[in-house]
Amino acid sequence: MAILFPIFALYGLTLFVQLRLAYLGFQAARSGEISPGYFRLFRGDTEPDELAAYSRHYVNLHEAPLQFYIVCLIIYVTQTSSTLLVGLAWLYVALRLWHSWIHLGSNHVLHRFRAFALSGVVLGSI
Numbered sequence: 137m138a139i140l141f142p143i144f145a146l147y148g149l150t151l152f153v154q155l156r157l158a159y160l161g162f163q164a165a166r167s168g169e170i171s172p173g174y175f176r177l178f179r180g181d182t183e184p185d186e187l188a189a190y191s192r193h194y195v196n197l198h199e200a201p202l203q204f205y206i207v208c209l210i211i212y213v214t215q216t217s218s219t220l221l222v223g224l225a226w227l228y229v230a231l232r233l234w235h236s237w238i239h240l241g242s243n244h245v246l247h248r249f250r251a252f253a254l255s256g257v258v259l260g261s262i
Contacts, residue, residue, distance in 0.1 A: 139217045142225035143208050146232060150197045153236070157190040193239050197232075200259065204228055207262050224262045231255035 164170040164184050174181040183191065208225055211217050235251035238244060 137212075137217075138222045139208050139211050139225060142222070142229045143205060145226075145229045146197075146201055146204065149229075149233060149236060150194075150201070153190060153194050153197060153240075157187070157194050160184075160187045160190055189240055189243065193236065196239075197236075200256065201232065204259055204262070207259070211262075221262060224258055228255055228258045228262065231258060 161170075161175065164187050165172040165175070169184050170181045170187070174183075204225070211221055231251055231254050235248060235255060238248040238251055
């Protein structure tokens with residue numbers, strides 16, 4: 137059961153980014169920074185930087201974390217959870233939070249890559 141809690145935490149991060157993305161898109165359209173028609177095909181305007189960062193990050197949260205969800209659910213269903221696996225799952229979530237903090241904040245590419253690479257190593261260890 138404990139292996140499910142990191143799943144909920146990562147899902148919470150994804151939900152936060154999704155809601156913030158929707159808010160930023162609405163605000164950009166409302167303020168005139170971007171045409172509401174832009175959202176039909178995502179063409180014809182240039183996204184504000186913060187909206188673009190959240191948009192890219194939201195996509196990123198549906199790539200590698202998908203493997204995390206699958207592995208954790210396999211562990212749960214097969215009842216092979218251990219303290220080590222739960223610890224690694226939480227470490228993965230912490231690294232994804234760190235990656236999000238960097239990507240949506242300073243966006244320092246080298247730091248962001250380190251967080252991403254470390255999370256990949258941890259994911260491969262689960």
